[in-house]
Amino acid sequence: MALPTAFLTRMERLLGEEYPDFVRAMEGPRAFGLRINPLKEPQTEPPFAARFGLHPVSWAREGYYYDPETRPGRHPYYEAGVYYIQEPSAMAVGALADPKPGERVLDLCAAPGGKTTHLAGRMQGEGILIANEIHPGRAKILSQSVERAGIRNCMVTNETPQRLADRFPGYFDCIVVDAPCSGEGMFRKEEIAVTEWTEDAPVKCAARQDEILDCAVSMLRPGGRLVYSTCTFAPEEDEGSVQRLLDRYPEMQVETVPGDAHFAPGRPEWTENGHPSLAQTFRLFPHRLDGEGHFAAVLRKTDGQTGRAPALAQCLPDKKIPGEYRTFESENLRVKFKNLTLCGDQLWALPDDLPDGNGLRVLRQGLQLGTVRKGRFEPAHALALALRAEDALRVIDLPAEQPLVERYLRGEAIPWEGENGWTLVLTDGYSLGWGKTSGGMLKNHYPKGLRWK
Numbered sequence: 295m296a297l298p299t300a301f302l303t304r305m306e307r308l309l310g311e312e313y314p315d316f317v318r319a320m321e322g323p324r325a326f327g328l329r330i331n332p333l334k335e336p337q338t339e340p341p342f343a344a345r346f347g348l349h350p351v352s353w354a355r356e357g358y359y360y361d362p363e364t365r366p367g368r369h370p371y372y373e374a375g376v377y378y379i380q381e382p383s384a385m386a387v388g389a390l391a392d393p394k395p396g397e398r399v400l401d402l403c404a405a406p407g408g409k410t411t412h413l414a415g416r417m418q419g420e421g422i423l424i425a426n427e428i429h430p431g432r433a434k435i436l437s438q439s440v441e442r443a444g445i446r447n448c449m450v451t452n453e454t455p456q457r458l459a460d461r462f463p464g465y466f467d468c469i470v471v472d473a474p475c476s477g478e479g480m481f482r483k484e485e486i487a488v489t490e491w492t493e494d495a496p497v498k499c500a501a502r503q504d505e506i507l508d509c510a511v512s513m514l515r516p517g518g519r520l521v522y523s524t525c526t527f528a529p530e531e532d533e534g535s536v537q538r539l540l541d542r543y544p545e546m547q548v549e550t551v552p553g554d555a556h557f558a559p560g561r562p563e564w565t566e567n568g569h570p571s572l573a574q575t576f577r578l579f580p581h582r583l584d585g586e587g588h589f590a591a592v593l594r595k596t597d598g599q600t601g602r603a604p605a606l607a608q609c610l611p612d613k614k615i616p617g618e619y620r621t622f623e624s625e626n627l628r629v630k631f632k633n634l635t636l637c638g639d640q641l642w643a644l645p646d647d648l649p650d651g652n653g654l655r656v657l658r659q660g661l662q663l664g665t666v667r668k669g670r671f672e673p674a675h676a677l678a679l680a681l682r683a684e685d686a687l688r689v690i691d692l693p694a695e696q697p698l699v700e701r702y703l704r705g706e707a708i709p710w711e712g713e714n715g716w717t718l719v720l721t722d723g724y725s726l727g728w729g730k731t732s733g734g735m736l737k738n739h740y741p742k743g744l745r746w747k
């Protein structure tokens with residue numbers, strides 16, 4: 295696919311003698327990466343490294359390159375949320391944000407969920423993670439990624455940045471703005487990035503980024519950090535967006551953080567009146583590392599007001615918890631969830647101190663436990679994906695390399711002489727979904743929309 299002439303001319307002007315290496319890399323093969331989900335696989339050296347030909351990405355401890363011939367995206371482990379397929383450079387964002395358990399974190403432009411799932415892994419289920427996506431269709435995909443990854447402390451919203459800013463002034467410790475951008479860094483990965491690019495895209499995207507970043511700054515508590523990233527090379531975005539942010543908000547400063555030996559410094563001279571601190575931002579070039587084009591900056595809010603604490607989501611008092619769930623819990627689980635709440639017939643377990651989502655478009659809040667029906671409780675797929683083998687009373691473990699697991703993923707019933715009742719289906723110890731054992735068969739409860747064709 296030929297790259298746009300106007301893009302190449304600009305990059306030649308900017309890169310000078312590095313330009314031939316850049317073009318060679320842009321015309322070469324792309325990099326393939328996956329990121330281990332520590333909520334599912336706590337070992338940094340995963341036991342399946344050889345199966346997918348994994349070797350580490352130096353800038354993210356969970357990140358690995360894989361051999362594309364091994365197709366990890368079409369494997370039971372993928373469905374179990376053991377890893378997330380993510381382009382290696384994109385892993386720099388979560389690694390730089392590096393949220394800690396207990397923090398309040400917002401991923402403002404979050405679909406399909408690459409950064410959200412990375413952030414959630416580092417938070418270890420503790421604290422509040424709000425993952426927002428403005429586009430309704432993409433928000434559903436984001437919600438699915440959160441479900442597959444077994445995340446318990448995330449609220450997924452489908453809102454504009456402004457509506458969130460009205461709701462959460464001065465609230466977050468860490469905000470990630472992985473901004474909609476002109477996508478030049480994806481030219482090698484996706485043909486559509488080339489066909490959709492126009493010469494004026496960077497200027498238009500830059501204006502939109504300014505609006506999104508205004509909202510992000512207002513939602514940061516004093517002392518909080520903002521990670522801004524794009525997958526483009528255009529300096530109107532990237533250094534330009536950071537410079538305009540510094541001009542508008544004297545309380546914001548570029549933070550000096552260790553990057554990686556393969557990252558190049560941001561270029562103050564590529565934007566008008568570029569502040570020297572722009573050299574503390576990061577450019578990821580495909581001719582300098584094995585990954586696609588990216589830009590990332592970490593900024594800190596040094597001053598401002600902490601917002602009023604938002605109202606918290608209401609939980610059910612013990613005596614209002616549906617008996618159907620209590621029966622299910624005692625007959626099937628070895629774990630007890632707290633902070634339960636009902637939305638219609640859906641029962642959820644909320645993280646501590648989750649803000650009230652009323653009035654916002656909320657797709658998911660905390661962990662979906664299941665549906666309360668008349669006289670019975672039906673566990674949610676999300677619950678299965680958040681459980682470990684030891685959390686369920688009945689389990690069946692289907693080895694990933696044997697055909698039975700594929701039959702389960704296709705929606706078939708499976709012969710199984712286990713005890714009757716809800717049964718957590720695992721593959722090599724990782725939870726995959728539910729089945730219900732009865733009379734020597736495991737009835738399939740893998741969701742219809744996710745079944746392998």
Ligand SMILES: C[S@@+](CC[C@H](N)C(=O)[O-])C[C@H]1O[C@@H](n2cnc3c(N)ncnc32)[C@H](O)[C@@H]1O
Binds near residue numbers: 384406429
């Ligand atoms: C680069 S993508 C995000 C990728 C995501 N962070 C990930 O790692 O999977 C940017 C997202 O911003 C969303 N977006 C577009 N316009 C927006 C706006 N005005 N405000 C907020 N988000 C917007 C897009 O729908 C898109 O999903």
